[in-house]
Amino acid sequence: MKRIILTGDGRRPKVGAVAEEVLGLLEGRADVVVADLALDRDLQDVDADLAVILGGDGAILSTARRLGSNQIPAIGVNLGKFGFLAGGSLVEFREHLDDVLSGTCPVSHRMMLSCTVEHQDGEVSTHQALNDVVVSRGALSRLITVGLVVDGHRATTYNGDGVIVSTPTGSTAHSLSAGGPVLDPVLEAVVITPICPHTLTNRPVVLPGSVEIALYTESAPVDTGLTLDGQTYRDLREGDCVRIRRSEQTFQLIDLGLRTYYDTLREKLSWGGSPNYGDRGD
Numbered sequence: 001m002k003r004i005i006l007t008g009d010g011r012r013p014k015v016g017a018v019a020e021e022v023l024g025l026l027e028g029r030a031d032v033v034v035a036d037l038a039l040d041r042d043l044q045d046v047d048a049d050l051a052v053i054l055g056g057d058g059a060i061l062s063t064a065r066r067l068g069s070n071q072i073p074a075i076g077v078n079l080g081k082f083g084f085l086a087g088g089s090l091v092e093f094r095e096h097l098d099d100v101l102s103g104t105c106p107v108s109h110r111m112m113l114s115c116t117v118e119h120q121d122g123e124v125s126t127h128q129a130l131n132d133v134v135v136s137r138g139a140l141s142r143l144i145t146v147g148l149v150v151d152g153h154r155a156t157t158y159n160g161d162g163v164i165v166s167t168p169t170g171s172t173a174h175s176l177s178a179g180g181p182v183l184d185p186v187l188e189a190v191v192i193t194p195i196c197p198h199t200l201t202n203r204p205v206v207l208p209g210s211v212e213i214a215l216y217t218e219s220a221p222v223d224t225g226l227t228l229d230g231q232t233y234r235d236l237r238e239g240d241c242v243r244i245r246r247s248e249q250t251f252q253l254i255d256l257g258l259r260t261y262y263d264t265l266r267e268k269l270s271w272g273g274s275p276n277y278g279d280r281g282d
Helices: 015-026 057-067 090-095 097-102 261-268
Strands: 002-008 030-036 050-055 074-078 107-118 124-129 132-136 144-150 153-160 162-166 189-195 205-208 213-219 225-228 232-235 241-254
Touching: 002 015, 002 057, 015 030, 015 050, 015 090, 050 057, 057 074, 057 124, 057 241, 074 090, 090 097, 107 132, 107 225, 124 225, 132 144, 132 241, 144 162, 153 162, 153 189, 162 213
Parallel strands: 002 030, 002 050, 050 074, 074 241
Antiparallel strands: 107 124, 107 241, 132 162, 132 225, 144 153, 144 213, 162 189, 189 205, 213 241, 225 232
């Protein structure tokens, strides 16, 4: 019998009621070893075979980080709005539950990032991210200066609002809104996207997933910070270094096979329509 982690943000509408329904569906078919509706349980030491995540992409990002090195297959039941990661509805989850529990559904392995923050005072901390790592200024501060070093080689210096280092999965998130490219999520690559760069020739770049990226805060106002997946924040000071590399773990996202990645792009980014050239008389 499969051991299940059931998690989601119980403060959001519908999550509590859907959790009760899912528990009923799983009764007698699986063993729910953790039911976490606060998104605050450390899941790294939980002995489980599968994570069922209720909500939107935010709940999935949180769960991916909390699983740490305990990356088990996970499926999102979309109760949110956008749903790039949480693509399956409750109805679809119910219809395909046997396939999910039997392990016959395909699994997409998504690259994650390992981020080590080296502070000037000697403090060091390490984190994981599924979408992106962002060094940015605060809402009211002046521009920041961030030095970029790739595999020990100085690449450039960014003067602007910040820098986004994104996985292919995160390429449709903050990086996309800052002008970055869309990457197929199965690629092993990273996207470095400057946020409102003062130098217009600082453009987004795509690098192999094997590189080590170091971001140095060469000039940092008091509210400069590091954000992981748009959810976890740490203060940065001038002289701090953020080292980013591919994580040893990959996030294992169960795919119900109901739509392709390009179906999702057309639906979520409104790529489905044809260009409207107006009445040209032809």
